[in-house]
Amino acid sequence: MERGISMTVTRRVFMGMALAATASAVTPGEREDSAVLFTTDDDPDLSLATLELRKLFLGFAVEHDGHLLRPVRNRSDPRLDAIFLQHVVAMSADVYERRLLALSLQQGRPRPVVVDSHEQLLRELDAWPHVVSFAWLSDIDDIRGIHVIRTLWRG
Secondary structure, three states: OHHHHHHHHHHHHHHHHHHHHHHHOOOOOHHHOEEEEEEOOOOOOOOOOHHHHHHHHOOOOOEEOOEEOEEEEEOOOHHHHHHHHHHHHOOOHHHHHHHHHHHHHHHOOOOOEEEOOHHHHHHHHHHOOOEEEEEEHHHHOOOOOOEEEEEEEEO
């Protein structure tokens, strides 16, 4: 039992160090930006508990006002993906992928939609209602119908 706890602590420390290293490698102008969690839900006051958010990105059904929320993982920037892994699902990339695969195979849970560019993210936002995703605030600041739920990381 003690070994499992120390492994979890070790992983979190490693993720924190990796995130700090990537954050220090950016130029001063890029440090001004924030990574935010947002939704296209009509309710600007949508707030998700950390556990609900984690469940959503693991493929579990999460509803708000009778509507199923649709998770979209934004992999357009490696730094943004590292912030997602640390602050949303609290797992390393390998552990997260294995967990998604296991839940998909064992329980038939759907995997979140993954986008690799800002343009793909915009298409998903246009195509589906009730999307929950994350991005740099500067990338979504001028998009109508976007409601920031919380700031995940501030540069």
